[in-house]
Amino acid sequence: MLEGFGPIxxxxxxxxxxxxxxxVVLVSISVLILVVMVLAFGPAGARRAEVAAGALWTxxxxxGTMGATRALLSERESGCLRGLLLSPVEPATIYAAKLSVAMIFMAQAGxxxxxxxxxxxNLDFGGALLRLLPVFLLGIVxxxxxxxxxxTVSGRVRAGAMLLPVMVVPLFAPALIAGSKASAAVLAGQPLGAVITWLKLLGAFDVLFVTAGYLLFEHVIFED
Amino acid sequence: MKNPISIGLAAATCLSMVAALFMVFVYVPTEAEQGIVQRIFYFHLPCAWVAFLGFGIVALAGGLYLWLGHKVWDDLSYAAAELGMLFCTLVLVTGSIWAKPIWGVWWTWDSRLTTTFILWLLYGSYLLLRAFADDTDGIARFAAVLGIVGVLDIPIIIISVRLWRTIHPAVLLTRQGEHGLQDLRMVATLLVSLAAFTIMFVWLLWMRVATLRLRTRIVRLRRTLALRELAEAHR
Structure with a gap:
């Protein structure tokens, strides 16, 4: 079923x-966003964990939106998409491969x-960071x-790449709430057990949207 | 537009709206604690209901479009999104008017307010997409997918935002299972208002779909005409 996943x-x-x-672009953009947040909110203070979590998710x-655009745009730019669609690879497999690529890009930036x-x-490198890992991974999936x-909209609509965050942010809002709340709690030193509700919510979000993407991708990936 | 269904819907909208207005302003007793401003609720909740209904239709019609491929489903989905945006805006506006005297603020990040606001943003992004795109088959399919994904998201939005915070009054059922509306006349007014808004929504939807159908026809006719002219010029 996943034939072609590996090569892509x-x-x-x-x-x-x-x-x-x-x-290079993703890492610099995300680090710059972080710098902007630190300059705007100040690094110290009682709400340190919350600001850090907010900066991370912003x-x-x-x-994420830029990484996913890159992963798909590279196909469109050089006309690879036509070849990919003509090859006996299921659109769902293309989705799975592109999803993995986007995740790797996001993980790097993250x-x-x-x-x-x-x-x-001034967080410590130890336990808090390790406990942040599941929250982070569930979030980027x-x-x-x-x-x-x-x-897939970018390249097809005027200003498609700019439209992507406009569509993604409201849809991602529930996971954003769950992710930033859980990250803030974990960074403030709480155990993972305290944020299990948020983790479940993130998990549900992941299952729902990976399934939806897997099923719906064939309707949005085609040459005009 | 001179179609018996359209005329019937228009008449039903007028009659039910007049009845609803009469009940809201004359018939229903003023709520004891909140006073006169509570009456806006009989418009607020029906607006919320049709906004949700609109969202459901966007997804359903989008799914039917992907499945059957007929343009009418795409038109229905587009029209429902436009109306949904309108009523979602009205929900936020009427809610603010109510919240100012009761809560003392125009806006607060309560769970239902936040949920409605996120839904409003979803509608907004859907309509932006349609506004930016040319009217092609590709964008119709993309919009259908966006509509479906948006509706799938609603339960998770509701749960997450509820966990986040809530102070909204429990109107229909409180946790103890009590009604927020004590008087039977209030329930009757709410029901009539709900019916009036639903009929109005269907009527507006009907007209908007008819307009979009006409637009599709004009585009097709223009294309045929252009092709014919081109063919004649070549001859």
């Missing part, structure tokens, strides 16, 4: 290793953000699922 993923990653475009959302976050907010499905 390998091709995108090889392209990225050779050019490094997406990594950076992730914008890195890790860069986390490192800078620790430095800027849902975000990547949503962005990959909707990023």
């Amino acid at each position: 993923l390998r091709k995108d990653l090889r392209l990225e290793v050779r050019t490094g475009e997406s990594t 950076a992730l959302i914008f890195a 890790i860069a953000v986390l490192v800078v976050l620790v430095l800027f907010f 849902g975000l990547a699922a949503l962005c990959t499905l909707l990023a």
